[in-house]
Amino acid sequence: MSALYDEIQEVRKRYPPGTRSAVLPALRLAQERYGWLSREAIEEVADALELTPAYCFSVASFYDMFHLEPVGRHTVEVCTNVCCGLLGAQQVLEAFEQELGVAPGETTPDGEITLRAVECLGGCSTPTIVAIDHRYRQSVTPADVPTILEELRNGGD
Amino acid sequence: MAATRVTVADGPALVLAGYEGEPLRSLASYQAAGGYEQLAQARAQDPQQVIGEIIESNLRGRGGAFFPTGRKASFIPTPDKIAKPIYITVNADESEPGTFKDREIMLKVPHRLIEGCLIAAHAIQSRNVYIYIRGEYLAEWESLQGALDEARAAGILGEVDIVIHRGAGAYICGEETALLESLEGKRGQPRSKPPFPAISGVYASPTLINNVESITTIPAVLATGPAEYAKIGAPPDSTGTRLFCLSGNVERPGVYEAPHGITARHLIYDIGGGVPDGRELKAVMMGGSSFPVMTPGDLDTALDANSLGQKGYFIGSGVVTVIDDRSCIVQFALRVAQFYMHESCGKCTPCRVGTRWLVQILRAVENGTAQERDLELLLDVCDRIIGKCLCVLGDSAAMPVASCVTKFREEFRAHLAQGGCPFGGDSTLDHLFAPVDQHAHTPVAQEALS
Ligand SMILES: Cc1cc2nc3c(=O)[nH]c(=O)nc-3n(C[C@H](O)[C@H](O)[C@H](O)COP(=O)(O)O)c2cc1C
Ligand code: SF4
Ligand code: FES
Numbered sequence: 001m002s003a004l005y006d007e008i009q010e011v012r013k014r015y016p017p018g019t020r021s022a023v024l025p026a027l028r029l030a031q032e033r034y035g036w037l038s039r040e041a042i043e044e045v046a047d048a049l050e051l052t053p054a055y056c057f058s059v060a061s062f063y064d065m066f067h068l069e070p071v072g073r074h075t076v077e078v079c080t081n082v083c084c085g086l087l088g089a090q091q092v093l094e095a096f097e098q099e100l101g102v103a104p105g106e107t108t109p110d111g112e113i114t115l116r117a118v119e120c121l122g123g124c125s126t127p128t129i130v131a132i133d134h135r136y137r138q139s140v141t142p143a144d145v146p147t148i149l150e151e152l153r154n155g156g157d
Numbered sequence: 158m159a160a161t162r163v164t165v166a167d168g169p170a171l172v173l174a175g176y177e178g179e180p181l182r183s184l185a186s187y188q189a190a191g192g193y194e195q196l197a198q199a200r201a202q203d204p205q206q207v208i209g210e211i212i213e214s215n216l217r218g219r220g221g222a223f224f225p226t227g228r229k230a231s232f233i234p235t236p237d238k239i240a241k242p243i244y245i246t247v248n249a250d251e252s253e254p255g256t257f258k259d260r261e262i263m264l265k266v267p268h269r270l271i272e273g274c275l276i277a278a279h280a281i282q283s284r285n286v287y288i289y290i291r292g293e294y295l296a297e298w299e300s301l302q303g304a305l306d307e308a309r310a311a312g313i314l315g316e317v318d319i320v321i322h323r324g325a326g327a328y329i330c331g332e333e334t335a336l337l338e339s340l341e342g343k344r345g346q347p348r349s350k351p352p353f354p355a356i357s358g359v360y361a362s363p364t365l366i367n368n369v370e371s372i373t374t375i376p377a378v379l380a381t382g383p384a385e386y387a388k389i390g391a392p393p394d395s396t397g398t399r400l401f402c403l404s405g406n407v408e409r410p411g412v413y414e415a416p417h418g419i420t421a422r423h424l425i426y427d428i429g430g431g432v433p434d435g436r437e438l439k440a441v442m443m444g445g446s447s448f449p450v451m452t453p454g455d456l457d458t459a460l461d462a463n464s465l466g467q468k469g470y471f472i473g474s475g476v477v478t479v480i481d482d483r484s485c486i487v488q489f490a491l492r493v494a495q496f497y498m499h500e501s502c503g504k505c506t507p508c509r510v511g512t513r514w515l516v517q518i519l520r521a522v523e524n525g526t527a528q529e530r531d532l533e534l535l536l537d538v539c540d541r542i543i544g545k546c547l548c549v550l551g552d553s554a555a556m557p558v559a560s561c562v563t564k565f566r567e568e569f570r571a572h573l574a575q576g577g578c579p580f581g582g583d584s585t586l587d588h589l590f591a592p593v594d595q596h597a598h599t600p601v602a603q604e605a606l607s
Contacts, residue, residue, distance in 0.1 A: 019342065021322070021340060025323065027325070063324070063325035064325070082446065082480075082493065082589075083254065083404045086406055086480060090588060093590055117590050119252070120252065120255070121293055122257045122291070124405075125257060125404045126161055135295060
């Protein structure tokens with residue numbers, strides 16, 4: 001059996017037998033491994049949990065963090081809820097659009113970076129919050145955008 | 158990169174006790190600040206007595222609904238009355254726009270949250286605790302998981318097991334029954350009540366659900382003494398301190414632990430340094446984006462549940478977001494409505510359809526293509542949502558919108574009269590992108606549309 005299968009069995013032990021609580025952590029593990037939840041990935045999760053792929057797909061499709069289409073190797077997520085909006089989130093988002101040449105929801109043609117706008121990330125006192133591969137950057141301004149992307153392209157593996 | 162300001166103002170440090178700029182992440186640092194002493198004392202007491210002390214303190218829920226924490230615990234059947242495990246689920250989903258306090262608890266005093274969980278577990282005789290943390294919180298999860306591992310290794314958990322369960326991005330999973338569904342590995346759609354979680358919660362077993370801050374306050378209540386705690390703040394109903402989340406157009410935004418009952422003006426102007434750049438305060442997102450907006454005439458209202466309630470406001474999750482006069486209120490209402498449209502789980506019609514209508518009408522107002530009667534239509538749609546949905550998310554969409562229309566009707570009218578936004582593109586919230594519009598760009602949607 002695959003390494004993912006073993007990891008999922010490990011996670012299942014945290015929850016009472018016979019429950020489906022491991023679905024979210026299992027989908028997360030699959031996404032961490034493959035980058036997104038392809039049909040095959042969902043089937044693998046379903047197999048490991050003894051559930052149907054349709055069930056796992058229905059759960060995955062409910063949650064914003066699960067990607068049901070390919071995404072870039074890196075994700076840039078800009079909060080555009082009101083607290084960040086009041087202090088320039090739109091300008092930050094536009095700076096990323098400009099630098100990357102893509103609209104929110106899209107991936108750069110080289111498959112490197114997906115840009116997304118997201119709802120409040122819980123960092124409202126240091127706007128704008130941008131999550132770079134899920135790490136929060138606080139107080140981001142449009143001027144920071146080129147440096148952030150340069151770091152991401154050079155440093156990130 | 159500025160760090161979040163996390164400070165104690167105007168009163169005792171309770172939730173943040175011992176935190177003076179350095180996070181109390183290690184077990185040793187927390188114990189040096191008196192950590193886990195309250196747990197030891199509580200464990201020496203009869204469980205009922207611990208519940209009694211929480212009731213006496215009149216601690217109330219910090220997650221939004223302000224329900225008395227001790228009373229909620231007292232609804233949980235004792236193990237001799239029910240042949241099922243008893244669960245605690247801690248709500249760390251923190252997704253209400255403007256709320257960023259539970260995160261600071263998990264980063265700064267994670268052990269106090271764990272201590273609170275263990276005291277609550279003793280009080281209701283539970284051995285199973287889940288902490289449901291929003292999926293986006295990575296550093297917060299690492300901090301909490303680290304503290305938990307250390308506490309477990311030190312044998313502090315005893316017979317109690319604490320599992321941190323990570324969500325995957327859905328505001329609705331903060332609603333307590335949606336949280337339970339999500340924890341059970343399902344789509345996060347709210348359940349109808351009754352049965353209430355105290356009787357049939359996770360895995361159809363008795364379940365106590367509390368917010369992170371509520372649970373973290375329990376050790377502070379016991380350390381202070383319930384009678385003393387009940388004198389802090391605005392007794393008898395709004396006792397103790399809370400972590401206010403100050404953000405928006407304000408000089409010194411941050412998390413401030415302060416007693417209930419300070420006024421909004423004091424928090425914004427004295428503690429927060431007021432509105433920058435010589436601008437005027439126009440409105441306050443009070444309690445969270447789910448509630449009616451506060452207008453400047455009410456700034457002297459004390460931030461406690463009763464004083465706010467008398468004026469039609471809510472304390473919510475302690476949010477105070479300052480909106481200055483550079484912002485168009487229609488754009489604000491639109492962006493708030495777009496959030497709820499995006500987050501509606503779709504289970505009931507008034508919310509699923511109503512949130513879309515709100516967005517469409519507000520967009521027409523903003524573009525100047527709406528008519529005067531559309532303002533009545535907006536209020537009518539709100540009216541058909543409020544109180545008619547399965548969970549409170551519907552009301553949460555309608556209340557802020559209705560409050561903007563009624564309190565800022567002249568500004569709405571100006572859009573109609575001028576055929577567009579009077580700010581002419583200069584509002585801070587102009588064309589603010591909403592994730593709900595992003596799905597049009599995804600390959601699946603493009604394929605479906607082409
Ligand atoms: C749409 C919606 C979202 C909510 N989100 C949260 C949340 O993120 N965190 C939270 O503690 N409570 C949230 N609540 C409130 C919970 O349903 C529940 O009242 C709370 O967790 C109970 O804990 P408390 O009594 O300690 O406040 C939300 C409620 C609704 C209707
Ligand atoms: S009110 Fe909205 S979020 Fe709540 S159950 Fe109904 S559709 Fe779902
Ligand atoms: S509004 Fe951007 S983090 Fe809350």
